[in-house]
Amino acid sequence: MSDGQRSPSAGTGQIVVSGLTKQYNNVRAVDDLSFTVEPGRVTGFLGPNGAGKTTTLRMLLNLVTPTAGTATIGGRRYADLTDPLRSVGAVLEASSAHKGRTGRNHLRVICAAAGLPASRADEALALVGLTPAANRKFKGYSLGMKQRLGIAAAMLGDPRVLILDEPANGLDPEGIRWMRGFLKGFATEGRTVLVSSHLLSEMQLLADDVVIIAAGKLVRQGPVEQVIGSMAHGVRVRVRTPQAAELTAALREQAATVDTDGHGVLLVSGMDAPTVGRTALAAKVELHELTTERPDLEGVFLELTAGKAEIR
Template sequence: MSDGKIVVTGLTKVYKTVRAVDDLSFTVEAGRVTGFLGPNGAGKTTTLRMLLNLVRPSGGTGTIGGQRYADLVDPIRHVGAILEASGAHRGRSGRNHLRMLCIAGGLPVSRADEVLDMVGLTPAAKRKFKGYSLGMRQRLGIAAALLGDPKVLILDEPANGLDPEGIRWMRDLLKGLADEGRTVLVSSHLLSEMEILADDLVIIAAGKLVRQGTVAGIIDSMGAEQIRVRTPDADGLVAALGEGVGVTRADDGALRITGASRETIGDTALRAGVAIHELVVDRPDLENVFLQLTAGKADIR
């Protein structure tokens, strides 16, 4: 595998009369965390399964480092993936579960303890899997994905079951792995977390690509930044700002201004002798942008 870039080209999956994935194309670059977002039924998990050759595509291709996953030699050393909370024998300890995977993958069993330490499960290494919480199972799944020290990580809803501390830990881990030059593709419904974690986004709905780009670029593309202003002399401020500035009044009496920067508004108010009680940038967040982009496209079958 020459690099860790993921390239999806025209990927399609049809189940009888349902097009779960419809001519989907996108790229995921190395050295970055890419969020893979979409409503329920959008085709995210099906796409990931096709990438990992767990589902046969009806059309198109998905490659990792220029090769299909099925054609990779020793894939455990190239790609680590979790598509659900880790499954293991209920009576087997977390350490022994990972050791079995090491043996199956031709890795030294000592690697099990290394990844347990990476995911913070060393204190629970000897505990049986049946006693693991959902969050601990997610950590064990990430540990399994890291066993081969892969260049590429593909993770489907890895934050399910994690508490706030666990989510922050996962964020730091994935950002650190991307900083090492690895490719990190993460599917998640936690939009506020993805806004913090991801560098890039791929948003799909009804099996089709809706938008791809950087987090900031996608958010900014959905509308001009607004400045929220509260003042006892709203009419005086509007008059001082003059033409070319858009002003709307919020229900609480605040002004929402477009077409002028925060600095320009502040300087204008000072010259006009208008008191300012609040002056903040009101920037759209990823949740609102996502809902606009995918409105009416969730699968409710």
């Protein structure tokens, strides 16, 4: 379906969560949460176990009623979209289907219920690489194949928005690489991707933006590189030398900040590796290691959520 033929319910594809709160008895699963997901970008939704990610996604899809706040897609609640399957594709868990039904027939049943042509089933299977398994029964599918079938079902209506909860579960390395390319390609078309995952190294490769929550509250949001670059230690140079005291003194004379990791390794901030090397040469200090360390998403995530993860 071309953009010109899309239902008005598709809107711009922008997701806006504003003041979203969910209280379960004495537990506040989501606490005054606000963030925006922009079209044309992949947004990673990150948080420790129990942070409230799945509850937030369920409220966004009107599967759970918020205690307070709003969540809209293209300016409208999911429940108010006139043609939701053509607007939003969602996978909150590995696809479930009748164990005796084939992958193709499972998708054809969804097409029939949604008023879509049966041919969309084969198109979606091809899109996720499941054509060779189209006539296999669901009971014979691996977890990774079930994940792909779930995404195929989400893509039947050619939606402008994809919302996925842990889509890489059960995928092998090739499958994860395929998933990354698929989602990036989807966003490149100007569509919106919101994906929750615990695979932080993969999210650093996949996501343009991240929303990090803990204990139901927003911790940090923004472009991935901006979030990583916002950490206090930033880029550091890792140095190993048998003359640590002499090198530390020489570096501090050059206004560098020098710390230690507790195992005799120097961590130098405020100076790049070539300058550290030249300083060591001038001080006649022997070097055994000189490495530039850049913060990664996993380290930033652990630092931002330290002490905030809890079983609630």
